Amino acid sequence: MAMLEVKDLHVAFPRGKHDEVEALRGVSLTLEKGERLGVVGESGAGKSMLAFAILNLIAEPGRVSHGTVKFNGENLLDLSERKIRDIRGNRISMIFQDPMVTLNPVLSIGVQMMETLRAHRKISDKEARALCVAKLKEVAIPSAESRLDAYPHELSGGLRQRVVIAIALLTDPEIIIADEPTTALDVTIQAEIMALILKLCREKDVALILITHDLGVVAEVTEKLMIMYAGKCVETGPTRQIIDTPQHPYASGLLKALPQHAGRGTRLYQIPGSMPPITNLPKGCTYHPRCDFATQRCHGGEPDLVNGVACYNPLTSDPATGTETKTEAET
Amino acid sequence: MITWRGFLKRFLADPVAIGAGIVLLVLVLMAVLAPLIAPQNPYDLMQLDIMDSEMPPSWIPGGDDRFLLGTDAQGRGVLSTIMYGTGISLLIGIGAVIVQGILGITLGLIAGYKGGWVDSFLMRLADIQMSLSTLMIAIIVLALFQAAFDASVYADYAIFMLILIIGIAEWPKFARTVRSSVLGEKNKEYVDAARVIGLPARKVMWGHILPNTLTPVLVISTIQVAEAIMTEAALSFLGLGMPVDRPSLGSLIRSGFEFVFSGQYWITFYPALVLIALVLALNLLGDWLRDVLNPKLRRGED
Amino acid sequence: MHILAFLIRRAIQAVIVMFVISIIGFSIQDNLGDPLRELVGQSVSEAERQTLRDELGLNDPFLVQYGRFLGNAVQGDLGTSYFFKRPALDVIMDKFPATFELVLGATFIFLALSIPGGIYCAINREKFLAKAIMTGSIIGISVPVFLTAIFMVWIFGVELQWLPAFGRGETVEMPWGWDTGFLTIDGLAHLILPSIALSSIMLPLFIRLIRAEMMEAMGTDYVRFAKAKGLSTARVRYVHAFRNTLLPVVTVGGLMIGTLIAYTILTETVFQWPGMGFLFLEAVNRVDTPLIIAYIIVVGLIFVVVNTLVDFIYTLINPMVKLPGAKS
Numbered sequence: 005m006a007m008l009e010v011k012d013l014h015v016a017f018p019r020g021k022h023d024e025v026e027a028l029r030g031v032s033l034t035l036e037k038g039e040r041l042g043v044v045g046e047s048g049a050g051k052s053m054l055a056f057a058i059l060n061l062i063a064e065p066g067r068v069s070h071g072t073v074k075f076n077g078e079n080l081l082d083l084s085e086r087k088i089r090d091i092r093g094n095r096i097s098m099i100f101q102d103p104m105v106t107l108n109p110v111l112s113i114g115v116q117m118m119e120t121l122r123a124h125r126k127i128s129d130k131e132a133r134a135l136c137v138a139k140l141k142e143v144a145i146p147s148a149e150s151r152l153d154a155y156p157h158e159l160s161g162g163l164r165q166r167v168v169i170a171i172a173l174l175t176d177p178e179i180i181i182a183d184e185p186t187t188a189l190d191v192t193i194q195a196e197i198m199a200l201i202l203k204l205c206r207e208k209d210v211a212l213i214l215i216t217h218d219l220g221v222v223a224e225v226t227e228k229l230m231i232m233y234a235g236k237c238v239e240t241g242p243t244r245q246i247i248d249t250p251q252h253p254y255a256s257g258l259l260k261a262l263p264q265h266a267g268r269g270t271r272l273y274q275i276p277g278s279m280p281p282i283t284n285l286p287k288g289c290t291y292h293p294r295c296d297f298a299t300q301r302c303h304g305g306e307p308d309l310v311n312g313v314a315c316y317n318p319l320t321s322d323p324a325t326g327t328e329t330k331t332e333a334e335t
Numbered sequence: 336m337i338t339w340r341g342f343l344k345r346f347l348a349d350p351v352a353i354g355a356g357i358v359l360l361v362l363v364l365m366a367v368l369a370p371l372i373a374p375q376n377p378y379d380l381m382q383l384d385i386m387d388s389e390m391p392p393s394w395i396p397g398g399d400d401r402f403l404l405g406t407d408a409q410g411r412g413v414l415s416t417i418m419y420g421t422g423i424s425l426l427i428g429i430g431a432v433i434v435q436g437i438l439g440i441t442l443g444l445i446a447g448y449k450g451g452w453v454d455s456f457l458m459r460l461a462d463i464q465m466s467l468s469t470l471m472i473a474i475i476v477l478a479l480f481q482a483a484f485d486a487s488v489y490a491d492y493a494i495f496m497l498i499l500i501i502g503i504a505e506w507p508k509f510a511r512t513v514r515s516s517v518l519g520e521k522n523k524e525y526v527d528a529a530r531v532i533g534l535p536a537r538k539v540m541w542g543h544i545l546p547n548t549l550t551p552v553l554v555i556s557t558i559q560v561a562e563a564i565m566t567e568a569a570l571s572f573l574g575l576g577m578p579v580d581r582p583s584l585g586s587l588i589r590s591g592f593e594f595v596f597s598g599q600y601w602i603t604f605y606p607a608l609v610l611i612a613l614v615l616a617l618n619l620l621g622d623w624l625r626d627v628l629n630p631k632l633r634r635g636e637d
Numbered sequence: 638m639h640i641l642a643f644l645i646r647r648a649i650q651a652v653i654v655m656f657v658i659s660i661i662g663f664s665i666q667d668n669l670g671d672p673l674r675e676l677v678g679q680s681v682s683e684a685e686r687q688t689l690r691d692e693l694g695l696n697d698p699f700l701v702q703y704g705r706f707l708g709n710a711v712q713g714d715l716g717t718s719y720f721f722k723r724p725a726l727d728v729i730m731d732k733f734p735a736t737f738e739l740v741l742g743a744t745f746i747f748l749a750l751s752i753p754g755g756i757y758c759a760i761n762r763e764k765f766l767a768k769a770i771m772t773g774s775i776i777g778i779s780v781p782v783f784l785t786a787i788f789m790v791w792i793f794g795v796e797l798q799w800l801p802a803f804g805r806g807e808t809v810e811m812p813w814g815w816d817t818g819f820l821t822i823d824g825l826a827h828l829i830l831p832s833i834a835l836s837s838i839m840l841p842l843f844i845r846l847i848r849a850e851m852m853e854a855m856g857t858d859y860v861r862f863a864k865a866k867g868l869s870t871a872r873v874r875y876v877h878a879f880r881n882t883l884l885p886v887v888t889v890g891g892l893m894i895g896t897l898i899a900y901t902i903l904t905e906t907v908f909q910w911p912g913m914g915f916l917f918l919e920a921v922n923r924v925d926t927p928l929i930i931a932y933i934i935v936v937g938l939i940f941v942v943v944n945t946l947v948d949f950i951y952t953l954i955n956p957m958v959k960l961p962g963a964k965s
Contacts, residue, residue, distance in 0.1 A: 056861075059865060061861065061864055061865060063856070063861070085870070089867045089868070089869065090867065091867070092864070092865055092866065092867035093865055093866035093867035093868070094867050097865070097866075098862070098865040100858055100861070100862055100865075101858075102858065105857065105858040105859060106858050106859055106862045107859055107862070108859040108860075108863065108877050108880070108881070109859070109881070109956070109957060110880045110881055110883075110884075110954070110955065110956060111876070111877070111880065112956070119866070119868060119872065119876075120866045120867070120868070123866065123867050123868050123869065123872075124867060155956035155957070157956070157957050168862075171866065465892060466891065466892050466894070466895055466944065467895045467940075468893075468894075468895030468896040468898070468899055470895075470896060470899035470900070471895045471896070471898055471899040471936075474899055474902060475933060478917070478918075478921040478929065479665060479929070481921060482921055482924045482926070482929065561779070565781050568781055568783075569781055569782070569783055569899075569903055572781075572783045572903070572906075573902065573903065573906060573918060574918070574922070575921075588783075588784070588787070592787060592907075595787065595790065595791050595795060596790075596795055598795075600791060603787060604791075607784050607787065607788075610781070610784065611779060611780050611784065614779040614780075614781075615775075615776060615779035618775060618778060618779050619775065622775065
């Protein structure tokens with residue numbers, strides 16, 4: 005049994021009085037202890053929705069309409085509010101995208117760290133403080149003691165994200181879900197923060213779900229990869245394998261769009277069109293309007309995820325370059 | 336922006352807006368047509384008879400068919416005084432908002448367009464004036480005015496004083512709104528373009544920026560009329576506003592107040608009801624306008 | 638150090654405001670009514686009047702007269718009331734406890750109701766009660782304070798006779814000369830209707846404000862993060878979200894002080910409440926100039942003090958503003 009097993013997860017939002025739209029349309033994943041999974045897709049693909057749904061934190065009026073999230077065999081979606089609170093921030097922590105708005109502006113760093121500890125541990129003030137300082141040191145925050153009394157606005161974005169990471173690690177969680185943890189940061193700091201997350205996860209054998217739109221980062225950090233499109237997983241498998249030999253045309257397109265794949269002087273590849281909004285999905289395979297390989301069958305029905313890919317015409321396992329030349333020849 | 340057709344459609348789809356619109360229309364018509372439709376002219380001393388005083392509404396024993404809502408202490412029909420009084424309240428409310436608008440829009444445009452110390456000075460002044468509260472300023476100024484002048488002199492100028500004081504005291508509301516929309520519009524291309532072809536600053540402001548700030552101005556105008564009518568009513572109730580022989584709704588309420596204790600509630604009650612209906616209708620319409628014309632605010636609310 | 642700089646800054650501002658108010662007060666004294674007539678009546682010859690004017694210093698240059706006025710004012714001498722024949726400041730201060738206790742009662746009512754009401758409406762937006770409260774609040778905003786007061790007098794005082802609707806009732810004098818109505822049942826009963834009336838405009842405004850701010854806070858990332866940390870619902874709502882609504886509430890509260898003082902005049906008039914506002918209107922009707930000036934100056938002082946207090950509270954609860962207006 006895997007540590008975390010998400011099965012056929014659906015998230016729905018009301019549209020009008022009686023109708024609903026689905027933002028997440030049946031996503032499954034498994035995560036073993038210490039394993040690192042990358043979730044990649046364009047914005048609006050449902051990546052963050054997945055993250056929040058795992059902790060049953062979908063904001064109203066949205067709701068998890070179907071599926072299970074089994075953590076060590078226990079379905080988190082069945083738990084009472086009190087019970088799931090013991091999991092949140094304790095055994096499964098989150099790191100949010102924008103550290104400028106993740107921390108409460110009117111509470112000091114110390115308060116925001118210690119309240120997390122106190123929610124999950126019976127611990128004296130003194131011990132809590134010592135532990136917080138220790139964690140701040142682990143995330144390489146200089147003069148950690150004095151930072152406890154500081155307020156978020158007194159810290160830079162990079163430092164704030166380090167504080168958020170320290171909070172996520174406070175209770176020695178088994179899983180960390182990091183939702184685009186570096187997107188909002190300065191480019192110069194992004195690599196630093198990513199390296200820090202990777203180092204800490206390795207040291208403590210913490211599993212990581214890294215949500216990002218950056219395939220480059222995923223390649224460096226994760227072992228497993230899941231590519232999402234319009235609320236569904238279109239391809240999943242070992243990171244290395246997908247990056248070397250993508251099967252889904254969308255995965256292949258994303259990889260080709262990476263700058264390092266373009267030769268000197270050639271134009272950057274761009275997938276034509278844009279992802280449809282969840283309120284207006286095309287019939288058939290949701291990717292077919294943008295797909296170079298779409299056939300009549302793709303217009304008819306949506307393909308299921310078979311052998312890690314949801315496509316009627318998966319690309320053959322040629323080296324990535326092989327398929328690329330083929331597409332370019334057609335355009 | 337929204338088209339007239341879309342605007343009308345939204346209006347007709349909202350029962351609250353329709354209700355408020357009808358109430359407002361009826362009250363305005365009643366006030367404008369008062370000289371034609373009022374049962375008597377309460378200002379015409381010849382028509383008044385002291386024998387008619389303090390009569391209850393006509394459906395209560397002791398009432399008289401000539402006076403549907405009863406009479407006050409001077410024998411004036413309450414219905415007629417309400418019709419005339421609503422007119423005076425509306426006149427002061429609208430007059431004051433026109434003064435506010437002229438002052439506020441001008442100063443707001445200048446503050447937003449010029450920026451720098453002019454802007455800081457005007458906005459600081461606006462802050463101070465807002466925190467002093469219009470009602471407090473008006474009470475003190477009118478109290479002094481009344482103490483300094485003879486009652487009959489005061490009665491002649493009361494209406495102008497009220498319009499001016501409420502108008503001057505409330506300019507910051509308009510100025511702030513206009514200033515912020517000017518700041519929003521200021522850096523758009525068409526303003527630059529106007530400046531580039533050499534139009535003078537004043538023309539750019541009035542001709543180009545002003546039309547774009549009209550939407551928020553319309554929204555606050557409605558609510559400001561309601562506010563001004565309430566302020567005027569409060570001042571008249573304190574005896575600092577309209578005199579009893581040219582009563583607004585506030586002075587009518589004042590003149591009936593002492594009779595509440597002896598059971599002649601109608602002298603105060605019906606003007607009070609009309610005042611509440613008028614202010615509520617304006618407030619509801621103002622809220623509705625804001626929802627329709629400013630989708631951003633609406634989303635924040637929902 | 639920060640606190641000291643803040644206090645000095647505010648003290649300077651307060652002095653400027655009080656200086657402006659004193660000029661207004663002085664010009665009123667200079668132009669309103671004739672102190673000679675009040676003192677000696679009409680039957681004195683012109684020559685005698687002139688000597689009297691000289692003796693009283695009424696022919697001195699403007700600045701000398703103003704200096705004298707200011708000097709007296711600083712020592713608490715704001716002239717003698719024509720009507721009461723007593724120092725104007727004493728007359729006002731006698732009425733201060735009544736107004737203060739009325740404001741205290743109203744503040745208690747609207748804080749006790751608007752905070753839970755606003756939070757409730759923000760959290761249970763779709764519930765019937767929340768919608769009813771929101772509808773009620775727009776009606777509440779549209780009913781002027783003096784009408785609420787009149788209706789309360791009429792319904793609860795005259796028709797039902799449940800509660801007293803006039804005056805303060807029985808009061809107890811405290812050792813330091815403060816007349817309080819808080820210590821007797823009768824005094825408290827008299828306080829109920831006026832305080833409710835006075836709070837009736839603030840209440841809907843604050844319910845709407847707290848609801849809007851609370852809703853905004855509940856949708857922020859830091860509240861989501863607080864939930865993701867596994868904190869209790871109560872802590873998320875009241876420590877994380879509600880703490881952030883306090884800043885705008887305090888700001889608006891500060892802006893409402895002037896309005897609140899104005900409303901005390903209205904409320905006191907309807908309930909014949911023997912406070913400063915009621916006294917002020919009587920003074921206006923009697924053209925009791927020293928009393929009018931004393932009221933304006935006392936109200937100005939209250940305004941300045943409360944505003945400083947509000948700013949001070951604001952800096953205490955807002956970690957982002959250590960020093961308003963000062964360069965950090």
